[in-house]
Amino acid sequence: MARQTRSNDWGFPRWRGYGGARGASHVRLCDREGCDAPGDRPAPKSPNSPERWYFCEAHAAEYNRNWDYFAGLTAEEAAQREAKERREASGYADSAYNRWAGPGDGRRSREEMRALAVLELESDAGLDEAKAAWRRLAKANHPDVRPGDPEAAERFRAVQAAWDVLRSAEERRKP
Numbered sequence: 047m048a049r050q051t052r053s054n055d056w057g058f059p060r061w062r063g064y065g066g067a068r069g070a071s072h073v074r075l076c077d078r079e080g081c082d083a084p085g086d087r088p089a090p091k092s093p094n095s096p097e098r099w100y101f102c103e104a105h106a107a108e109y110n111r112n113w114d115y116f117a118g119l120t121a122e123e124a125a126q127r128e129a130k131e132r133r134e135a136s137g138y139a140d141s142a143y144n145r146w147a148g149p150g151d152g153r154r155s156r157e158e159m160r161a162l163a164v165l166e167l168e169s170d171a172g173l174d175e176a177k178a179a180w181r182r183l184a185k186a187n188h189p190d191v192r193p194g195d196p197e198a199a200e201r202f203r204a205v206q207a208a209w210d211v212l213r214s215a216e217e218r219r220k221p
Contacts, residue, residue, distance in 0.1 A: 074086070074100050076100065076101050076102040076105055077099045077100050077101060077105075078101060078102070078105040081102055081105060083102035083103075083104070083105075084102060085099075085100035085101055085102055086100065086102070087100065087101050087102070087103060087106040088100055089101055089106060089109050089110070089113075092117075092118075154169070154215070155215065157211050157215075158211060158212060158215050160208075160211075161176075161207075161208035161209070161211040161212050162176065162208075162212070164204050164205060164207075164208035165179040165180060165183065165205065165208050165209070165212075166179060166183070167179055173212065173213075173216050176209070176212050177209075180205060180206075180208070180209040183201070183202075183205045184202060184205050184206065184209075187199075187201040187202040187205060188202055189202060
């Protein structure tokens with residue numbers, strides 16, 4: 047009997063992945079009742095259990111929003127677990143030194159991003175723009191300019207605090 051030399055791939059481009067089988071691939075559906083979306087996001091059924099639910103993106107988000115990681119634990123056990131996981135994850139905290147693991151946009155911290163929002167600036171604004179916005183908003187909301195207005199006084203304090211955050215962050219960055 048002669049060896050088969052013909053391919054079953056039907057030419058170029060290949061209609062299946064390299065090393066893949068010709069049979070239909072198995073798609074697991076979302077474990078949420080009535081959902082027909084693919085369930086490709088595993089979620090634990092309970093703490094300390096290897097069993098998993100498999101949800102679609104929308105139902106995984108809903109599940110995570112209601113998940114209580116410390117359910118069924120006493121306050122003492124929860125504190126022990128939290129301390130253990132903080133010890134094991136200390137490498138992630140050390141990576142903040144490199145400025146790529148912290149909150150914010152990668153260049154600025156979360157506090158700096160909030161300060162820029164208070165000053166009504168975009169996230170890529172420089173210190174000169176922040177100073178100009180600080181002066182403009184401080185003049186507009188100063189208690190001497192708007193006496194007896196508690197909202198203006200509160201806004202003035204927020205603008206001052208935002209400027210202090212941005213200025214001190216800039217001073218820390220300079221050698």
